[in-house]
Amino acid sequence: MLYYKDFIFAFISTVGFSVLFNVPKKSIFYAGLTGGIGWTIYMYTKDITISSTFSVFLASILVGILGEIFARVDKKPVTTFVIPGIVPLVPGYTIYLSMVNLINQDFNTAAKFGTEAVFTSGAISVAIIFVTSVAKIMKR
Amino acid sequence: MTQEEKKSILRIALYAGEILLKNGGETYRTEETIDTICKSKGLKHVNSFVTPTGIFVSDDRLDGISFIKRIKGRTINLSKISEVNNFARRFVEEDISEKEAILELRKIDKERKYKKSIRTFFTGLASAFFALLFGGGATDFILAFLISIIAIKVNWEIEKLSNTSFLANATSGALISFLALCSKSIGFGTSIDMIIVGSIMPLVPGVALTNGLRDFISGDLIAGTSRVAEAILIAISIAVGVGTVLKLWIHLFGGTF
Numbered sequence: 001m002l003y004y005k006d007f008i009f010a011f012i013s014t015v016g017f018s019v020l021f022n023v024p025k026k027s028i029f030y031a032g033l034t035g036g037i038g039w040t041i042y043m044y045t046k047d048i049t050i051s052s053t054f055s056v057f058l059a060s061i062l063v064g065i066l067g068e069i070f071a072r073v074d075k076k077p078v079t080t081f082v083i084p085g086i087v088p089l090v091p092g093y094t095i096y097l098s099m100v101n102l103i104n105q106d107f108n109t110a111a112k113f114g115t116e117a118v119f120t121s122g123a124i125s126v127a128i129i130f131v132t133s134v135a136k137i138m139k140r
Numbered sequence: 141m142t143q144e145e146k147k148s149i150l151r152i153a154l155y156a157g158e159i160l161l162k163n164g165g166e167t168y169r170t171e172e173t174i175d176t177i178c179k180s181k182g183l184k185h186v187n188s189f190v191t192p193t194g195i196f197v198s199d200d201r202l203d204g205i206s207f208i209k210r211i212k213g214r215t216i217n218l219s220k221i222s223e224v225n226n227f228a229r230r231f232v233e234e235d236i237s238e239k240e241a242i243l244e245l246r247k248i249d250k251e252r253k254y255k256k257s258i259r260t261f262f263t264g265l266a267s268a269f270f271a272l273l274f275g276g277g278a279t280d281f282i283l284a285f286l287i288s289i290i291a292i293k294v295n296w297e298i299e300k301l302s303n304t305s306f307l308a309n310a311t312s313g314a315l316i317s318f319l320a321l322c323s324k325s326i327g328f329g330t331s332i333d334m335i336i337v338g339s340i341m342p343l344v345p346g347v348a349l350t351n352g353l354r355d356f357i358s359g360d361l362i363a364g365t366s367r368v369a370e371a372i373l374i375a376i377s378i379a380v381g382v383g384t385v386l387k388l389w390i391h392l393f394g395g396t397f
Contacts, residue, residue, distance in 0.1 A: 018218075
């Protein structure tokens, strides 16, 4: 139970973002759960594998699966849970850092953060698309 | 089916697509919704082409009638997406008249889910817990909460006045770093980085970049490129705001961070 703090923080910030994104009241708990679990898994796999991109990929697959499950339980589109769920994983701060370094003419650091941002969001989008495609095939 | 009826079905589909796209729906979802609405009423040859800035709907068997809708602003409003989804499902299954359908869509379009004060409060909460998530302390938590509330308020107010989001993002970025530097220099708050990380979280385009790449990978190339470009532009505008204030501060008062 080393990660309970991570879970709680990620849960509450996902809930906050859910309100900002106008998620319906009944679905907010599920959305928060998706975000919290996603982040906890990310932290855990990052600790054991060190690779940040791989951990993001695994966590996003889990977020996608949880989104599909909650969409069936709550009768809402999958996006309602996936968008808040990926918020803690998404590389918003990294893109920002990349641009700040670009402005400060520190091109090496900018390139480092920039590629990291593209890799991270690429991993997230591949994972989400992977889950939705499999879910679509299984539904048929 | 008369020409008028066909036109009104296209109009309903276009309106549904517009609401989806304006509120952060994915490109493929918008296209799918438009196509299913049209196909359910017998318009089998409808093509829709959706980009983040405009929707094109055309029926090549209907004297080449086509509709274009320009989309100006985009936010994320997931409850509207889910409502339009429900509406499309009902429209396909049941027999809803055109007037009712337009009225219902207008109701969805106008609806406000949460009060502004509640949304502001939760934005602050999200930012504050983000600061903790990245390893900030208790004072950073409080500061991120207050600063992000001020920043998002200012962002919304400027967005009301100006059409370009560049000004709003740059101003709130500048405000965030200014407030963070001020609080640090009076001895409150442990790490400027953590305060800034938390506070800029609601503005930063992480979700936009990921959605862009999602579109890109699913084959909506134009939508994908423009969403990625938008995300980069937002990041630049925030960085311009933050960077300007940091540079000025160091120049005037020396390096306090």
